[in-house]
Amino acid sequence: MKMTTERQDGILSFRVDGRIDGSNAIAFQEAVRTAVDDSDRAMIMDCANTSYISSAGLRAVLMTAKSLSNRDVQFALCALSNDVLDVFEKSGFDKIIAIHRSKAEALGSLHDQ
């Protein structure tokens, strides 16, 4: 798993390349925690290159969303592959976490708020 970040107008884009599973879920959570700073009002998790997510990965995303919510930072996912989106839909995560088709759509939605 490789993670890269970029920041624009108080929105942190956090790109995850590769797999999120039990071997790296805790590292993912920790990386997000340290990447978000007090000036961020939103975070987009860019999944364009996320190839796989397991249960442990879903839990890590959920804990990230909870932790950001406690810090009053909005959270959205974008650009999920069909396989990764399938996992989010079958576990009902798409009903509780905002998912956008593209990063541009996610940015647009967050800028509008």
Add this chain to the structure above:
Amino acid sequence: MTLRFAEEVLLLLLHDDNGKFARVPEWSLRYALGGGVLMDLALENRIDTDLEKLVLIDATPVGDSLLDPLLEEVAAAQESHDARYWVEVAAGRAWEIREEALSRLVERGILEQREDRFLWVLSARRYPVIDGKAERELKLRIMEVLFSDALPDPRDIVIIGLADACGIFKELLAERELDLVAERIGQVRKMDLIGQAVSSAIWDIETAVAAAMPPLAY
């Protein structure tokens, strides 16, 4: 003190007033207790699942007599299987899980074991609650999730899924309350893939039982 899911399921099933267990279908309880152990192993980062398979991440024993026998079995498996397969295996251990969980709850001073004799010969065990703090906190945690839109914690997701699988909510909530939170229970229950396997195993049995029932004569 964090309880294991099997211990939490048993606490939810106990009637506070008489120390007897609520009557739930035997198969539901078996799958809930077995599934609870699998879910604890997942939260201990020993196993992981996706829509197709359950995999071992770390075979190091947790040091917990409720979890380690099943972990050992997963680690010894020669081929990979899905979560449903392991839910069935875990359910096969349900009665040893139940006995172990109950004896731990007694050891921790949460429950007391009493033997009641009737007809001078037959005996029945009861488990009156002697320290209700853990049970109260557990119920409060569940209600907070059900009656709000807040993002649930992974532990809350699991216990709500297991409680629903056993039909415990009928015991915990009035019918009107149950109607109010039914959709929320469905939403939360879906969020754990092992929980989905537990529900589908119970659903299959209930469907088979219903199919085996003779039609009502009019």
